[in-house]
Amino acid sequence: MFGILGLDPAAERVYQELVTSGSSNATDLAERAALSDDAVRAALGQLSELGLITKQVGKREGYSAAPPAVALGALLAEQRHALYRAELGLASLAEAYRSASSDGSARDLVEVLIGAHAVRHRFEQIQMSANSELHVMSEATHEVVASGESVAEEQAVDRGVRYHVIIERAMLDFPGAFEGLTAHMKHQQLCRVVEKVPTKLVVADRSVALVPLSGGSNPDGGEPAAMFVRAPGLIRLLIGLYESVWERAVPVRLVEPNVIELDEPETEPTGLDLRILSLLMVGATDATIAKQLGLGLRTVQRRVAHMMDLAKVSTRLQLGWQACHRGWLG
Structure with a gap:
């Protein structure tokens, strides 16, 4: 929960124990938190360094938690300030990137990516930066990222990003395909099926897109390549292509299973x-x-x-x- 503030799981567990149970010593904390003595000592050192606990001096050494609203609130404020500085730095770097070339504006609109690592990294970035929606066309064969392999996809869904996905019919032959689609659609993702998509494609918020330049499983052995697009005219063209395929695709609908009552005649589909x-x-x-x-x-x-x-x-x-x-x- 508080990993972004610099707490590892052991430190977070020890802090929660001190908050809920009051002051305690290292031995008792190890027993209550089900941690080793070394793990508790390391956690206490981390918590002390972050100002989340205070050490009590007396006959028996103990520790107490600083008020969460104050201690954690200060760390959160520090993180927000760091994020703000990072955003300013990003804006500065983006401006420097555009100014680095006499034709910087054109270079910023279209970028060619070479190699599986570069393509995968940009694919993850696009999903992580999406705010509201992603339009995806997916082939049955994959060259860089297989369906369901992207960690950024789960994070985007958790943020409320809505996926509109078109898949090829052959993907339904893969083991577990229907269960995977059902799991995605429970998060308000829309899916349709066509016999064959014209190309793989991902478009985020109708503002950036990634299109492969190599095709299929790349049987020639060359490195995968893709085009990262920001040009508004090209984005409109790609969205138009996507929508034309979407219109002729068949919707996949989410149907929950129910109990079949075998003792009564069935008058509706189960x-x-x-x-x-x-x-x-x-x-x-x-x-x-x-x-x-x-x-x-x-x-x-x-x-x-x-x-x-x-x-x-x-x-x-x-x-x-x-x-x-x-x-x-x-």
Whole structure:
């Protein structure tokens, strides 16, 4: 919780013990916090250096916590001031970067990145700097960052950044793909599926973008390369491309499973049925659905037939239309 203030987990635990339990000595703290004596001594040294505890002098050496509102408040104020200085430094460096070349403005609008490390680093930066939304197109094959590997993605979601993601249908064949999509969509992320995306793409806040210059898995063995774009005209072009693909893509809808009451006749699709239907609507085959949901192929086919009976249709195309008409998938 307070790692940004310079506290490691052991120091934070010791401080919490002193706050909640009052003054104590190192031996008692080690027992209550379930830490070794050496870890407690190191934690006490760190806390003392930060001004979060005071040492009591007497017959038995002990420690007491400084008031959190005062002690931690001072550290927070110091961090805010440091962040403000860093922002000023960033602005100064950005201005120096633009002025370093006679054509600095043009150089700042488009940058070519060479190498997997450079591309991955900029991809993470774009997600970490996003304030409100990210538009992503993802291929089934990956060259630098595989789906779900980005740590910055989880941090962006925690900050409230909304993802709009278009994936290729082949990605549904990967083990755990549907569970991964479901987990993402619980955080208000939107996802659609197409047969093939024209390119990988990530656009943050409609202001910066990253587009690969090398394609697929780069079979020629050359280093991955990408173009980092800030030029407003190019950003509008890329957003237009994204929106045209989004319009023809099939939505993936979040359907929670529910309990199937086997003793009563089913008059509506069950949660399992709707999960199967959700995958059918994005073009997954029966075999793919069975693999993703851990079912037998005949079970999937039987549940599809059951939904067709409920909808009173004879083809899967009609089932899709009825599902939309009846609002089965929200």
